[in-house]
Amino acid sequence: MAPTLSKVNEVSDKTFDYVIIGGGVGGCTLASRLSENSDVTVLLLEAGKAHIGDPLVDLPTGFFRQYGVPDYDWGFQTIPQKKLDGKVITWNRGKGLGGSSNINYMVWTRPGRVEVDAWERLGNPGWNYDSLIKYVKKAENFQMPPNDIIERELLAIDPEGFGKDGPLSLTYSHFSTGVEVTARKAMEVRGIPHLTDPENGNYSGAWSAPATVNPLTLTRCSAFVGYILPNLGRKNLFVLTEAYSSRILLEDSKSEPVTAKGVEFIHEGKTYSVKAAKEVIVSAGSLKSPQILELSGIGDTNVLCPLGINVKVDLPGVGTNLQEHISSFTFTAELEDDAPLMTLDMLSDPALLQKHTEYYEQKLPGLLSYQASGTSYLSLQYISEKADEIIAKHEKTLAALPSGTSPGIREQFKIQLDHLKHKDMPDCEIITNPVFTGSINKAEPGKRYISFLLATIAAWSRGTAHITSTDPLRNSAFDPNYLDHDLDLDILIEAFKFARGNIDYEPLKSYVFKEVNPGSTISTDEEIKDHIKENLNTFWHTSSTCSMLPREHGGVVDPSLKVYGTSNIRVCDLSVIPLIVGVHTQGV
Numbered sequence: 001m002a003p004t005l006s007k008v009n010e011v012s013d014k015t016f017d018y019v020i021i022g023g024g025v026g027g028c029t030l031a032s033r034l035s036e037n038s039d040v041t042v043l044l045l046e047a048g049k050a051h052i053g054d055p056l057v058d059l060p061t062g063f064f065r066q067y068g069v070p071d072y073d074w075g076f077q078t079i080p081q082k083k084l085d086g087k088v089i090t091w092n093r094g095k096g097l098g099g100s101s102n103i104n105y106m107v108w109t110r111p112g113r114v115e116v117d118a119w120e121r122l123g124n125p126g127w128n129y130d131s132l133i134k135y136v137k138k139a140e141n142f143q144m145p146p147n148d149i150i151e152r153e154l155l156a157i158d159p160e161g162f163g164k165d166g167p168l169s170l171t172y173s174h175f176s177t178g179v180e181v182t183a184r185k186a187m188e189v190r191g192i193p194h195l196t197d198p199e200n201g202n203y204s205g206a207w208s209a210p211a212t213v214n215p216l217t218l219t220r221c222s223a224f225v226g227y228i229l230p231n232l233g234r235k236n237l238f239v240l241t242e243a244y245s246s247r248i249l250l251e252d253s254k255s256e257p258v259t260a261k262g263v264e265f266i267h268e269g270k271t272y273s274v275k276a277a278k279e280v281i282v283s284a285g286s287l288k289s290p291q292i293l294e295l296s297g298i299g300d301t302n303v304l305c306p307l308g309i310n311v312k313v314d315l316p317g318v319g320t321n322l323q324e325h326i327s328s329f330t331f332t333a334e335l336e337d338d339a340p341l342m343t344l345d346m347l348s349d350p351a352l353l354q355k356h357t358e359y360y361e362q363k364l365p366g367l368l369s370y371q372a373s374g375t376s377y378l379s380l381q382y383i384s385e386k387a388d389e390i391i392a393k394h395e396k397t398l399a400a401l402p403s404g405t406s407p408g409i410r411e412q413f414k415i416q417l418d419h420l421k422h423k424d425m426p427d428c429e430i431i432t433n434p435v436f437t438g439s440i441n442k443a444e445p446g447k448r449y450i451s452f453l454l455a456t457i458a459a460w461s462r463g464t465a466h467i468t469s470t471d472p473l474r475n476s477a478f479d480p481n482y483l484d485h486d487l488d489l490d491i492l493i494e495a496f497k498f499a500r501g502n503i504d505y506e507p508l509k510s511y512v513f514k515e516v517n518p519g520s521t522i523s524t525d526e527e528i529k530d531h532i533k534e535n536l537n538t539f540w541h542t543s544s545t546c547s548m549l550p551r552e553h554g555g556v557v558d559p560s561l562k563v564y565g566t567s568n569i570r571v572c573d574l575s576v577i578p579l580i581v582g583v584h585t586q587g588v
C-alpha cells in the first residue's frame, strides 16, 4: 500500500486518543506501539517534512550533506559559552519524520548495566538494566554480516545476543576499510582488550559496533522507516508533517493535577488545534520538549512569570539537568602511500567516486555505504598514569560542592564518582575514523588519513534549556555550561594523549607516515588543553532536560513518564533519562 500521510483538514479540530508531539526516535516508536491497539487512535505531529525515500537520508553517508540544511537539520545554537571564551556551538538535530535518526551516525550501542541500574537508584523503581534490555532487544532486527567481513574485521559475534524480530534493521558494516581493525589491534598491543560482547552490559574495551542499516538495501533504517513506514496503512494511525506544536492546551483548573485537552500547532503559517481524549505525549527531543512544557505553563515560576506566562504547574526541574557528551576531533595522521587501507578521503578522486557510486547503485558495499564502527570505551585507569591524581582532585571538588547544590544533583554526582573510581567503568570514548579531520594543517589531495575522535561519556557539567520568549518559533536559550567541571577537560586531555600514542604501536605504526593534526607544535598538557578547547564540539547526545526523578529532586516526570502535577501528559524521548549513559543514545 502506498504510504499516506494525513492532511491538515483531516486532523484539525478532530479528537484522537493519543496526540504525540515530535516524530523522532521516541515519537515514532511510541506511535507505532500505541497504534498496535486498533481500539485507540493515535496522531503524530512532526514539525519537519516526511523525507520518504529521500536519498540524503537513505544513503548511509548522506548525513554529511544534511548538516546545516534547514529542511533536515534544526541547526540549534548554544548561547556563548563562558569557559570557551564566548564561543557558540552548533547543535545539529534531525528535523522530519525519523528525527535525529535521519541524520545520526547510525551506530547502535547498548548501555552498561551499572549505569542503567543507576536510574533505579535515583528513585525510579523498575528502571533497571534487565527491564530496559528486554525492550532494546524487541527493537532489534539483527542480521549477520557476510563471512569475509567477519574474518577481515576479526568479529566474534554471538547472534543470540541480539533481537531478531524487531522493526530496526541492524547489522555490522558490510564494507571493511581495514582502518578500524588496524587501530583496534594497536590498542590490543597496549593492553586494551578486544571486547566481543559489548551488548551484554559491560562495554569497556575496543570493539566494532553495528549500525541501524538495512543490509539488503544498504540504506539507513531510521525510527520512521522501522516503526512507522510499514504501518502507515493502519486506520487508527494519523501522521501530520510540517505541524509545529506550539503548546499543550490545558483545561481550566485552579489546582493540580491539570489535564491536557489538546495541542495547538502551526502548519504553513496558520494555527490549528487537535483534541486529545486520553493523553498528550511530548517527544520533541531534549531541546524542544522543555520548551513545549514551558510555553504551556508547566515549568519554573522564575522562568515563566517574567514572560507573563500563567503558571499551571510550578515545576522547577523543566529544562534543567541538561547533560552532554563532549567531543573533539583532534588527532589525525597521514597513512603511508602503500598502506593497504581505504579511507573516505579517496572519494575526492572523481574516478573512485564514480566507481563507488556504481557499487552503491548495484547494492554492493563500498565507501558510500560506509558505517562508523570502530570504537573503544576506556577507563582513565587504563589509559593514564595520572588517573589517581585526577580522581583524587575531583573527589575533593565534589566534597566541597557549593551549598546551593540541590540534593538531586548531589546524588547524581555520588553515583558518577562511584563510576569514575571503578576501573572497569569507562570514562571516555575514542572513535577511529577513516578520514581526515582537523583544521591546523590541511588535507593534501590524493592522501589518506586516519583520525581519532575523543568524547567524554559522563557529563559532569550541568546545563539548562529555557525559553526566553513566548514566541513558540523562537528557540530556547541552550546553555550546556561546557567545561563547568574541570574533570571533563582532564579526561579529554588524557584521552588525547592515549589516542596520539596509538600510531606508535603495530600494526598501525607501519601504516602511518606522520601525524598531521595537531602536529608537533602541540605537546604539553597546557597546549593539548587549548587545542581540545579550540576543537570542542557536541556529541549530539544532549539529554535529561525533563528528568525522571522524584519531584523534590528536580524531577519533571515520574517513573511512568507522567509529568508531575498533570493527569495525562507524558514525556517520551531522551530528555527523561535522569543520568546520561556512556554509549550512543538512540538505542536508549
Ligand SMILES: Cc1cc2nc3c(=O)[nH]c(=O)nc-3n(C[C@H](O)[C@H](O)[C@H](O)COP(=O)(O)OP(=O)(O)OC[C@H]3O[C@@H](n4cnc5c(N)ncnc54)[C@H](O)[C@@H]3O)c2cc1C
Binding pocket: 021, 022, 023, 024, 025, 026, 027, 045, 046, 047, 048, 092, 093, 094, 095, 096, 097, 098, 099, 100, 101, 103, 104, 105, 106, 107, 108, 109, 243, 244, 245, 246, 283, 284, 285, 286, 288, 292, 539, 540, 541, 572, 573, 574, 575, 584, 585, 586, 587
Ligand atoms: C548528528 C547526530 C549524530 C548522532 N549519532 C548517533 C549514533 O551514531 N548513534 C546513536 O545511538 N545516537 C546518535 N545520535 C543520537 C540519537 O539520534 C538521539 O539520541 C535520538 O535521536 C534522540 O531521540 P529523541 O526522540 O529524543 O529526539 P529526536 O530523534 O531528535 O526527535 C525529536 C523530533 O521532534 C520534532 N520536533 C521538535 N520540536 C517539535 C515541535 N515543536 N512540534 C513537532 N515536532 C517537533 C523534531 O523535528 C524531531 O523529529 C546522534 C544525534 C545526532 C543529532
